[in-house]
Structures are given as structure tokens and as C-alpha cells.
Amino acid sequence: MKNRLKVLRAERDWTQAQLAVELEVSRQTVNAIEKGKFDPSLPLAFKAARLFGLSIEEIFQDEAGS
Amino acid sequence: MNNPNTKSDSWAAKNTKNTRIIFYWTSAWVLTTALVTFGTEFIWQSDKLLTSLAILLNVVIGFGMILAVKRYLKGLDEMQQKIQLDAMALSLGVGLVVGLGYSSMDQTNLIPFDAEISHLIILMSLTYIVGIFAGLRKYR
Structure with missing residues (x-):
């Protein structure tokens, strides 16, 4: 699964650590999600969407469907 | 962004606290395991009541350790x-x-x-x- 987390974070000038605090996960987890190594659960994806004020589809894209 | 320090404190502090609690329970469990082993050998020898009590204490603390690990895992x-x-x-x-x-x-x-x-x-x-x-x- 691809995602725009890194871009969205950079647009707001946030560090991985700051984003991790907002999502209540570890910085390592944010890094793994940004790199596409770990797919977040639906609740975590919703949390990210709420934080950025976007829909889940605007942040996460299914690679198989693209 | 909201106040990140508050969230950081709550989530990270909770994990740190859970880790510390595991350490205490594990230390207690190791100590009671040692008590069973060395108590039987060096302190009360073949007193079955004391041996049974030491084993009971070890098992009870062991369950406390299991619950602490469960709480730790849920917090991750x-x-x-x-x-x-x-x-x-x-x-x-x-x-x-x-x-x-x-x-x-x-x-x-x-x-x-x-x-x-x-x-x-x-x-x-x-x-x-x-x-x-x-x-x-x-x-x-």
C-alpha cells in the first residue's frame, strides 16, 4: 500500500517524532508506514486522516488497484 | 497541531510505566524462584510446608508477571x-x-x-x- 504520509508531514514541517506523538505510535512505526513496510490498521488510518483533514483514500492508495 | 507534549507524555509515559512494572514483577518472580531453589537447599532444607509456601508465592507472583506483560503488550x-x-x-x-x-x-x-x-x-x-x-x- 502506497501513502502520502511523508509528503503531508513535510508540507506541515512536522518531524516523524511529532507525527508519532499525534498518532500515539512510536516514531519507528511512522517511519515503517511512510516507507510502505507496514500497513496501518483502519483505526490508525482514520486517525491519520482526521489529523490531516483528508479522507483515507487521499492518504493511502492500494497498489493493486492503481 | 495540538499540544504534542501532553500526548507524548501520556502514551510514552504509559509505556515507560508498563515497562517498569514488568521489571518489578519479573524481578520478584526471579527472586521467589531463587527462594524456592536455594531455600530448600540452604535455609529450611526439607520442611515441606515452607517449600509449598515458597512455590505458591512463586506461582502467584508469576501470574502477576503474566498480567503485567499483558498490560504492556496492550499498551504498545x-x-x-x-x-x-x-x-x-x-x-x-x-x-x-x-x-x-x-x-x-x-x-x-x-x-x-x-x-x-x-x-x-x-x-x-x-x-x-x-x-x-x-x-x-x-x-x-
Whole structure:
């Protein structure tokens, strides 16, 4: 699964650590999600969407469907 | 962004607290395990009542340790939980398969010494540690 987390974070000038605090996960987890190594659960994806004020589809894209 | 320090404090502090609690329970469990072993040998010798009480205390504290680990795992984020689950699955699988094989080797006298439970615990602990490092590396 691809995602725009890194871009969205950079647009707001946030560090991985700051984003991790907002999502209540570890910085390592944010890094793994940004790199596409770990797919977040639906609740975590919703949390990210709420934080950025976007829909889940605007942040996460299914690679198989693209 | 909201006040990040508050959230950071709550989530990270909770994990730190849970880790500290595990340390206390594990230390108590190790101490009571030592009490059972060395108490029987050096302090009260063959007093069955004291031995039974020491074992009971050890088991009760052991359950406290299990609950502390459960609370710790629930407090981790989902990727950390996945790493823990994978490591535990590896440890359990290796422990079961190699442990039974090892026991069979003892029963069939393929090895000249007794298959001790402590060997299995060492194997499972080492496998768990390897699993944790493999998981951390995988998601790095």
C-alpha cells in the first residue's frame, strides 16, 4: 500500500517524532508506514486522516488497484 | 497541531510505566524462584510446608508477571504488537518442535544427559530475542 504520509508531514514541517506523538505510535512505526513496510490498521488510518483533514483514500492508495 | 507534549507524555509515559512494572514483577518472580531453589537447599532444607509456601508465592507472583506483560503488550502500538507476536510465535514454534525432539533424544538415550526444562527456557528466550531483532530489522 502506497501513502502520502511523508509528503503531508513535510508540507506541515512536522518531524516523524511529532507525527508519532499525534498518532500515539512510536516514531519507528511512522517511519515503517511512510516507507510502505507496514500497513496501518483502519483505526490508525482514520486517525491519520482526521489529523490531516483528508479522507483515507487521499492518504493511502492500494497498489493493486492503481 | 495540538499540544504534542501532553500526548507524548501520556502514551510514552504509559509505556515507560508498563515497562517498569514488568521489571518489578519479573524481578520478584526471579527472586521467589531463587527462594524456592536455594531455600530448600540452604535455609529450611526439607520442611515441606515452607517449600509449598515458597512455590505458591512463586506461582502467584508469576501470574502477576503474566498480567503485567499483558498490560504492556496492550499498551504498545500496532507495529510493536506485530513484532512481539511474530517473535512469540517463533519462540513457541521452535520451543515446541525442538523441545519435543530434544525430549525424544533423552527418552531414546541418544544423548548421554537429561533433557532439562531449563535448556528449553534458554532456547525459547534466545529464539524470542532473535525474533524481536528480526522484526525490528524488518520494519526499519
